[in-house]
Amino acid sequence: MCIMTVLLQAFLLVLLFHINAASRSIITSLPGFPGDLPFKLETGYIGVGDSDNVQLFYYFIESQGSPMYDPLVLWLTGGPGCSGFSALVYENIGPLSFDYAHSFDNKPQLKLNPYSWTKVANIIFIDAPVGTGFSYAKYWDEYPNLNDTISAAQTYQFLRKWLVDHPRFISNPLYITGDSYAGIVLPIIVQKISDGNEDGLEPAMNLQGYVLGNPVTDEVQDANSQVLFAYLKALISHDLYQSTKRNCKGEYVNVDPNNAVCLYDLELVNECVQDLDEANILEPSCETLETPKPIGRKWHPQEFSNKDPIDLLLPSSQVSRPWCREYNYISSRLWANDKTVQSALHVVKGSIKEWVRCNTSLKDSYVNDVSSTVIYHKNLIRKSYRVLIYSGDVDMAIPYVGTFAWIESLNLTIDDEISWKPWFVNAQVAGYKTKYTLGKYELTYTTIKGAGHTAPEYKPEACLAMISRWFALYPL
Incomplete structure (x- = not known):
């Protein structure tokens, strides 16, 4: 009887693996990029919620360094409703960016990004919550019921299932990362992972900490x-x-x-x-x-x-118009709505009407039921996690002074040796850092000089140096 039970459990795990495996694909080439991709890209869906009604789309890029040993990173883009692809190509977190100089006739071209965080980490870019990017629901009755709590719960379920599907990454150091509105849902997810580990849920997640950039924290x-x-x-x-x-x-x-x-x-x-x-x-x-x-x-x-x-x-001939960063965002809309692109990414046909970088229509149905996540940060300081918070210092949407204030409210001990000191990239000041500790918990806060919201989009070289050093346990 015991042997039969074990065999049945093994069969169910294999069945689950094959069901999920059918919804993920290795992508070797993409429209707009010359030749084969020089990195490993996987796309797919993970079903969450009742009867897997919600299908969350993701891009997974293996580390271009040492995939077996480098951290596994789950990246959450803000919004809510901004696609993981936005962080991948615009925030320089991923290995691709648009080649504007060689894009013509509404045919955006892609090029390699020299400042990709995938040089030092395996990264999952998720389209969450449902209604973001290529994520969809089989039955849209769940779509109007979204809020911060549900979004965090579904992303947590996504990560658990993803790790079951990718067991070789279970032992990698795990970091939950994101920016902007991710500052609301991310600490909730970290708390869920921490609680799940303490409750003995399988698979156990090798959570080492989290990273937040220009985070919405307390409205x-x-x-x-x-x-x-x-x-x-x-x-x-x-x-x-x-x-x-x-x-x-x-x-x-x-x-x-x-x-x-x-x-x-x-x-x-x-x-x-x-x-x-x-x-x-x-x-x-x-x-x-x-x-x-x-x-x-x-x-x-x-x-x-x-x-x-x-x-x-007024016509452009009457108004002198400066270059605007917003103009760059049009390229992603053109590219992602191309049917050949969607086919290459293995997007389910008919699952969405139109891809948009940030789905602002979510605001009509999404409920911001968590106005502050400071309490989650206070709970997590009792753990032995490493935390990195960074702010672009010319971001007025989520100013560094507000972020610094809630970090100060955690009442941590300031490391005397790293108390608001400059750090450098190419012998130039890249920002200012300070470090806090409480037992085995440590939090590093840094500004990114001259960066806006979100920081890696404006200062990619400095931000790659920041995350590379921090992952490697080096001083910034």
Whole structure:
């Protein structure tokens, strides 16, 4: 009877493996890239939820270093609703980027990215939650019921099933990573993995820590920090900052509608910052042609904007238009909606109507049921994890000062030897770092000089140096 039980369990595992294996494929070439891919790319779906109704699409790229020993990384892109492909090609996390100089006739071309994080890690790029990228649901009744908690639970289930499908990576050091809105769902996932390991769930995950960039963490604190950020970057005057701080009592989001002096000060603040690119205050502010990056604050500058909308309708011959980063995002939409591309990626035919980099329509149904994840970070400091938090220092959407503030609230011990010191790439300052510890737990926080939201998109070389050193246990 015992032998029969073992044989039955083995049969079921083999059956499960073959069912899942049918939904994953090794991709050796891609439209727009010359020749065969010089790295191992796998795409596929993992079913989660009731009866595997939700099919989460992923791109998996083996490390170009030592796949057997390098970390296994699950990358979560923000939004919510931004595809893992966006991080892969635009944030320089993956080995491909678009070759704009050689793309013609709406046929985007691809080239190798010299700053890919896959040089030092095996990376799973997931399209999550459902409705993101190529992920879909067989029956769309689950689509309107999305929230942060469900999204985190489904991604956690995805990872468990992925590891069953890829047992040779179970022993690799595991890091959960992501940026922007991933700052909400990622700590929840880490907590689930940690709890699952303690409860003895199989397969046990070799979780070593997590990485977050420009993370949404606490809606109110993130937004409140934008006024201080504007002051520190000389976007508003000293007098206006002091007046706003005094009249609003440090609260710039949930403002009393009867507090006229505070509202007036905030209107003046918005007048100073409304024409800036919130993602990177050093770059041109442009009309959005593709799906935008997330907006951090609730009191968005456009509420007070006096810009004449007709300016945006003038012919290009009448308006001198600067280069805009948003223009690059069009390439992914053209490329990913090409039927030959979808066939090459083994996308299920008819599963989605149109691929978009960031599915903003999710906002109509997605419920932000977790407003702050600081409590999760506080719970996790009791574990022996390594944590890296980084911020582009010219990102006004999620300012570094707000991120620094919630890290300080964890009441960790500052490492005296690494207390706000510069770190270097090519003999130049790449940012400033500080390190905290509590027992075997350690957290490194660093800024990326001149980077916006999200940092690797703007400073790929510095960010590759950062993650390479950190994974290797070297000082930044």
